[in-house]
Amino acid sequence: MAREKLKDSQLHDTLAGSCPTSLELQPLPVEQPPVTLHCDVSMDLIRSFVPEMFRREIFNNLHALSHPGVRASLKMVAVRYVWPSMRQDVVLWASTCLQCQRAKVSRNTRNEIRRFELPSSHFEHVHITLWDSCLHQKVFVTALPVWTDSPSGRRPFHW
Numbered sequence: 001m002a003r004e005k006l007k008d009s010q011l012h013d014t015l016a017g018s019c020p021t022s023l024e025l026q027p028l029p030v031e032q033p034p035v036t037l038h039c040d041v042s043m044d045l046i047r048s049f050v051p052e053m054f055r056r057e058i059f060n061n062l063h064a065l066s067h068p069g070v071r072a073s074l075k076m077v078a079v080r081y082v083w084p085s086m087r088q089d090v091v092l093w094a095s096t097c098l099q100c101q102r103a104k105v106s107r108n109t110r111n112e113i114r115r116f117e118l119p120s121s122h123f124e125h126v127h128i129t130l131w132d133s134c135l136h137q138k139v140f141v142t143a144l145p146v147w148t149d150s151p152s153g154r155r156p157f158h159w
Helices: 002-007 009-016 052-063 070-080 086-095 098-103
Strands: 025-030 035-040 047-049 126-132 137-143
Touching (some): 009 025, 052 086, 070 086
Antiparallel strands (some): 025 035, 035 047
């Protein structure tokens, strides 16, 4: 990642001051032999600048831990890392995550009220409302009249 930072054009633009930003990037030596990472020190946290090549991979690794949603994903990434347009990138990637969309619970959904056609004769349709004591809810049943042959050979039954 340190080698890729040397090639990253956005890092060079930010360091040169040609791109307006509130980031305060400083080179910080890490490990042996000393590798220099550019980190943002404008806040209490030291956040590493991420080259463009690694941004999606970092997001995927953090987001895949629990698929927390847009705001929590942004917070998880922003606490550790920084790059220009990070907010837009994370919002786009989190909102287009297929696993999040599949698991998302839709709120405030209502079924449309259906209109029943008026029957042309009596008992063409029978609507029955039952109370389910186990589930403590109403159950609606619609019965349609059916002509059947009786097993005993008697006249057809009309309901």
